Amino acid sequence: MDQNNRVKKTALLTMDIQVLTIKMLQDSTTLLDSLNQAIQIARSNEIPVIFVVVGFRKGYPEVSVNNKSFSTLMKNPSMQLDTEEGSRIPASVAFDPADIIVVKKRVSAFTGSDLEVVLRSLELPTLC
Secondary structure (H helix, E strand, O other): OOHHHHHHOEEEEEEOOOHHHHHOOOOOHHHHHHHHHHHHHHHHOOOOEEEEEEOEOOOOOOOOOOOOOOHHHHHOHHHEOOOOOOOOOOOOOOOOOOOEEEEEOOOOOOOOOOHHHHHHHOOOOEEO
8 A cells, every 4th residue: 555545544543532531631732742642744735633531421321330339420520521521632733623523432433432433434543
């Protein structure tokens, strides 16, 4: 496969880059600078940019009390999609309305989301 064809079959997948997760870092400057550079390179090569964020409906109906990872969130509305912070991508990230946002409900981006459908429809077998 030549380089041009490989680039056309690639997507830049960014994971958990949202306001609440970035706030957990003491210093996000290096991460966000590197991410923005990767996004610009992807766009200049016509590589789709896909953001995968965690988000839940009001009241967290997708979260079981048996889910140790997410059940603690049920007391805090901050990860609900209808909140101000929710799954919002930080303003410091080079997000473009043409980018794709996938909302996940589990730790895995493939479980409980439509990521696989998006990748198949874009005919993208490779992630970078």
